Amino acid sequence: MADTVEQAAKTPEQSQPWRELGLKEDEYSRIREILGRRPTGSELAMYSVMWSEHCSYKSSKVHLRRFGELPAETRTGKLLAGIGENAGVIDIGQGYAVTFKIESHNHPSYVEPYQGAATGVGGIVRDILAMGARPIGVMDALRFGPLDAADTHRVLPGVVAGVGGYGNCLGLPNIGGEVVFDKSYLGNPLVNALCIGVLKHEDLQLGRATGTGNKVILYGAATGGDGIGGASVLASETFDADGPAKRPSVQVGDPFQEKLLIECTLELFAAGVINGISDLGAAGLSCATAELASSGDGGMHVILDRVPLRDHTLSPEEILMSESQERMMAVVEPQHLDQFFEICRKWDVLATEVGEVTDTGRLIIDWHGETIVDVEPRTVAAEGPVYERPYARPTWQDGVQVDGVDDLERAASADELQETLIKIISSPNLADKSWITDQYDRYVRGNSVLAQPEDSGMLRIDEDTNLGVALATDCNGRFSYLDPYAGAQLALAEAYRNVAVTGASPLAVSDCLNFGSPEDPAVMWQFERAIAGLVDGCRTLGTPVTGGNVSFYNQTGEQAILPTPVVGVLGVIDDVTRRTPAGFRAAGDVIMLLGDTRDELAGSVWADVVHDHLGGLPPQLDLDHEQRLAEVLISGARQQLLSSAHDLSEGGLAQALVECSLRHHRGAELSLPDDQDPFVALFSESTGRVLVSLPPEQRDAFTAVCAQHGVSVRELGLVGGDALSIAGQFSVDLTELADRWRQTIPAALDH
Template sequence: MDTVALAATDPGRDQPWADLGLKADEYARIREILGRRPTSSELAMYSVMWSEHCSYKSSKVHLRQFGELPQETPVGTMLAGIGENAGVIDVGQGYAVTFKVESHNHPSYVEPYQGAATGVGGIVRDILAMGARPVAVMDPLRFGPLDAPDTHRVLPGIVAGVGGYGNCLGLPNIGGEAVFDSTYLGNPLVNALCVGVLRHEDLHLAKASGVGNQVILYGARTGGDGIGGVSVLASETFDAEGPAKRPSVQVGDPFMEKLLIECTLEIFAAGLVAGIQDLGGAGLSCATSELASAGDGGMHVELDRVPLRDSTLAPEEILMSESQERMMAVVEPDDVEAFLAICAKWDVEAVVVGEVTDTGRLHIDWHGERVVDVPPRSVAHDGPTYQRPFARPDSMDVLQADGAEALPRPSSGADLRSTVLRLAASPNLCDKSWITDQYDRYVRGNTVLAQPADSGMIRIDEQTNLGVSVATDCNGRFARLDPYTGAQLALAESYRNVATGGARPLAVSDCLNFGSPEDPAVMWQFAEACRGLKDGCAELGIPVTGGNVSLYNQTGETAILPTPVVAVLGVIDDVTRRTPSAFTEAAHRVLLLGETREELSGSEWAHVVHGHLGGRPPAVSLEGERALAELLRESVGLLSSAHDLSDGGLAQALVEASLPGMVGAKVSLADVHDDPFVALFSESTGRVLVTVPDGQLTRFASLAGRHGVPVTTIGTTGGGAIEVDDLFTLALLEVRSAWTATLPAALA
């Protein structure tokens, strides 16, 4: 009697469903679906596929609203969107771009190097599975306080993992963030983004269609690393000592992944694939069930054909393993020989493990015994859906009433000067070269902009110079003060950063990092952030192409700041005409676009100087952001630089614009705001610092007037210092010394 048949004869057998993370009602639902108890292999599959990380069971009711957004971008059609491995958008000239950002937070806490490295590897395979060549990566990171011992444990390993894996693949790392806050202590955030390029006709989707088509597993062998990995780790709250469950974190091999990329692209070029899926979270459980449910609905797999690194693995362990560098393809029988020949050429192991059927069932056998007989959709798509209770906590009234405007502020020139230096040297605003110098930002020769520029930019066609620009942003303090507005502020900043380089923003991917969904206050934050992001995208006229949700990001009772990271991708027709972020020449006029208001709550000044968080975040005008972006795009060729204003306000923008080229500026604050402190440190949104040659001033002013964007002339570039009225002078050498010293001193 095989295992499935046996399961129908002993319904009362005890099973470790709770140890695998399932709830009592979920286990009961599985029994109802199957009409019997599950086998141990079926239980393993349901447990990982119904985990929070894989099934989105607490978040899907809120994510559905993104599907209501228009599926068109400002320049064309969205070719693939939510539900696929990654979103794909038309960028013109027959090209499409796919991009996505995902999390690998919990594994990176447990094993920083491998957790971060395999996060990069996983997102790269998502992009590859769409039929695209991966061309660049980015890494939004969040850590605990810079001086905390655990930050010193996790940060070097995470940065080395991101850099090591991406560098070995030959992918430039063109941007990201590194943010420090006490709430991330014990729960760092490691979000990874990848961008890929393809021709329209090369698009591939994850589906198993065509009865009799063969199912081929290729890439690395399956081992015991990552059994239950991210699917389990990312679906529970860590206690003060770390995670209660410690499944092994996946181990990456970037050289195997490089072979897998080139092998897969050659297979695509030969037209040998009917459907394809990478193996990431939930491993074979995910690939088999998702391919089957998205195709003709049936698949038969011989599990004992799976190449193993560890011959002692049980079938349920093989199904749960998240070993890296593996792909699954659906191939027509006549094409199998050619498929296997290409794999052999690239020294990539490939095995036919099954075939597409018309049974409507996923059948998996192990040494002649049937161990899985399930409706594939019940595993992949019909998992539990929770209507988690959520409510705005009463504590928000007290928090929002405690604004930063009443905090003591500097007024003398000397005090303002020291505040500029203190903020420039603070962990969140200081030079991040200690991190970014570990990444190859220019490999492949198509990087146009990279850190410390406002956005990353890549050339995708060497003949026409067509390019794309990407930025990721989120201020978790703003989201804590008002999650609806905070999500829109993250969207607005990424949108603005793409526009400063001269690109037209097209589409959004997001990585929504929050605490425990079992806390109604956290679920309220999540619901509000989703609503804010959806409304913001609707107003800006851009779609959400996909993304990721990471919940249970908290240590004990301490949840992270709500961190809805938003990635915006834009297109630029000619990258040679992009606008740089830093001052490039002397004697150019310095202009401030947008309006400055007394908006200091949640600011970097309040955080660094007073350790304060309270009040309401800056107001956001998406209509104003859209007009500003159009102005910046139409002003390509008129502007000699453009740098957005965000964390640290005008003071930090002046620092960051001056230091790369060591070109100073002499500015006046009189027309910015009547309080010099507010003029320097307000974090009002919708503002950009630009420089314009004298000969282009009239034309630029006319364009700004047509778009309704306020323009204030504040000074002139040149010299070796930042001079602010008669208040203070800061030599650039002194600023650079303070700005660059922080991370090396802390992490040496």
């Protein structure tokens, strides 16, 4: 028998498994105080998942509020929906808006790599759909342990297959992302999934349950036992060294069901029969009912035994906690019910009326004629615990920052420089990622203008005007470890630059902030500093944060991951036919380097790969320079001055030259600047630099654009030949470079 509200009032001392559900003692006491009695089992289930770290942001709210200080104005228009909605929505002009968001599915992907990653994609796609948008593309930012580690060989293939399998079946192009290897992610991989959708301004949908008497419809897949407490509980606890202490079942995805759900929902929107909508992701029905009610008129009555089940043995608590995939909840006016159900039948999507909007101000859920939930919805969805976790700069931070790279041996001779180049480009983090990205469909739907391995992905939005958007995600966890404030800004600047490199104007940000345990003051200090860096950086660059995700407890035992604030930047381009691609294309083109190179090698790939060293201070960042550099690149694209452009980041100039040469098998003959140490010129990771190639006849015009914006430019040489030749240093045949660059990951993973 279900535990009813009436029974709960009569049995105040009944023992309840609040600790097993992830609640703290004071949180359980607070629930009893709110209700004026002990919670029923179903109420306890709802509060436990909705008050989890993953769903309530209870340790991060006090810091995330700072994003609200940022202006909502952008270069093209206003932020139409921001933090607090399923996803941010931003005006891009011509009556179009785009919605984009990045979220984590880290812990489920460690427990069950394929389904964890697949349902991460499915969940973020439904977030975009719930805003009234058609999903048009996905990206993924992945972190794993060392490439040669046994657990990486277990996790990585499953994650990649899950990301590719789900996205490919949905018919969504995967246009970009990252793959990073580091020992700190061993036992705690990061799977951050991004989706972008497009809509007209008038099509915007919000998650509100309004209008007394309007019906609440659950549609999509039936509810099963998979994912009970999955993302909500699993992502809110530290993994022990031997694995997660709790292993709730990971959600199981069905991309073909989701494809039907997408098309059905878009037709429902077009028919105008939906008043409010929410996807069912983490916390399942608990989240959808509580959030819809608390954001609307405040009242909802749900008859839980109407919920279609795949497993009829489920208890009401399990039904409320289930995170079964491919489900949505809509609020529909009674006169539109017939049309709603007709459209669902057309798409073979199961739809069931499970309740209605009321004026009681309460969320009441019945089970077989008895009330098992009677709560004020805001106390579940919006008024959970808020922790001001103690944070303090760790005592070891000073030691890390003074442990610089000055004493590390550097390559000096030409042979040593060439050897270092080969070692770096064949290291896991800089080696070719085609083994991974070839498993993703990058061009389905026919509007992918740029995709991996370009600096950012680009999608055509309007086929008549060629309006488009560009997206990039970036983060260097080593830099964030050295200085979390600077590291977050460097991630922002790199994503901003990668968007500008293509010719798009950076507009807005979504972030996925991956950190260790919030109960560790050192981790919370890293988090607070990263937030401060992003807020200050976004204010300077004029890029509002539209939404995102916080993922805590990313650590195994006492070992936290590198602080990893992944930043996604969205940009708009008026005409995608004027984009600038990466990679040398035409023999005889002039090669130029924009920006200044300094002796900045702390936290670099060279320090990591050659010396296994992490210490010192990250590269200096000049955000004003980044803005001026972006203007140069945007202007160069509009005026069609450039053949190619590629930003310099990990691996510095050396890596950029190799990638540009191998992109279309075009060699280069260059001279390094006379006033620089060749080692620094090749391997420094100074920020704010871009390698471009252009026809000789455009040299003067482009140099004038650089001068106009105060951006330094050096001519390095010419495109041509079958080798990468550095005058006075070395010449390496492109075939050899390609072999060394491309073999690392297949050699490790192809068994």
